[in-house]
Amino acid sequence: MTQGTTTAEGCAALLRGINVGGNKKVPMAGLRPLIEGLGLTDVRTYLQSGNVAFTAPDGGDEEALAAAIGTAIEGEFGFTVDVLVRRHTYLKAVMADCPFPAAELEAKQLHVTYFSQAVTAERFAAVDPAAYAPEDFRIGDRALYLYAPQGLGVSKLGAQLSRPALNKGLIATSRNWNTVTKLVELTAPR
Template sequence: MTRYVALLRGVNVGGHRRVPMADLRRVLTELGYAEVKTLLQSGNAVFEAAEQPTADLVAAIEAKLVGEFGFAVDVMVRSGAELRAVVAANPLEVSDPVRFAVAFLSPAADPAVLDAVDPDSYAPDLLRVGEHELYMYFPNGLGKARLSPILTRKLGDKATVRNWNTVTKLLAMVE
C-alpha cells in the first residue's frame, strides 16, 4: 500500500462548495482507500491505496465527489514520496511558514506561461518554480499579495495553494 495526499481546490471557502471533512473521509473510504484522515476544513486528506498512477486516483476521487455533492471539485494527488520531494526541493528560506506557500499544479505549468511572469516586478513577493509546484513567499500576507492574482489569471484552475504549515503537517501525516 502507498500513502497519498489529496488536495481539493476551492472547497469550503466563504460557505460555498461545502465538502464536510467527515463526508470526504467517507467518500474516500467508499472508494476503497484505507487509513483516511483529513486536515483542517480546506480539503486535505491522507489515505492509503494500492500503488497506481496519481491520475487514476484523481479521476476516481473527482468522479465520486461530483456524484456525491453535485459539483465538480479539482483534486491534486501526490504520493508520500512526491510530497517529501516537494518539501526537500524548496529553494527558498521559510522565515514565516504562514506567509510561505506552495501551489500544487495539475498538470505541470506550461513553462512559457511561467516565463511570462517576471516575479521581480511583484516584489517583495517571491516565486520559484519547482517540478510540479510553485514556491511562494508573501511577506505582506497572501491577502495583500501582488503576485497571487497574476498567477491565478495565468494558471486558472490548475493550481491549489497550501501554506507551509499545512504542507509540513500533511507530510507528517503521510509519514
C-alpha cells in the same frame, strides 16, 4: 489491511476550492467515509480546505485516484471539484526542494501551488518578479513556490500568478507551508 501494517505509500488528495466563502461545502465528516468507500484506507482529513491523506492498498495511479475521488464527490455532493493526488515521496521532495529559507519564515509567508502537470518558466515569463519585490516565486516539479512576506491575502504577485490565463489547461491548488509540512507528516509510512 490493518492500520499500522500498511506497506503502500501514503497519498494526499488536494481538493481545489471547497468550503471557501460558503461555496462547494464538503463536510470532512462526510468526506472520510466517501473516500473509504473507494477502497482507500487510513483516511484522515486536515483542515476544512480539502486535504485528505490516505493509503491506496494497491498503490494506485495518481490520476485514476483523483478522477475516482472527484467522481465520488460529485455523486455525493452534487458539484464538481478539481482533485490532485500526490504521493508521500513527491510531497516530501517538494518540501525539501523549497528554494526559500522555510525554517526562517512564518507559514503565512510561504506557499506552494501544486499543478496537475509540469510547468515551465516560459509559462510565467510575462510576470516580472522584480516588479513585486520583496515578493518572489520559483518553479519546482509540478509546483510553484511563492514567498509573500505580508501573506497570500494581500499578495499582488500571488494574484498575478493565479490569473486564469497563466494557469490555462491546469489544475492548480495552493497550500501554505504549515499544510505542506503537515501533508508530508500525514502521508509518511506508519
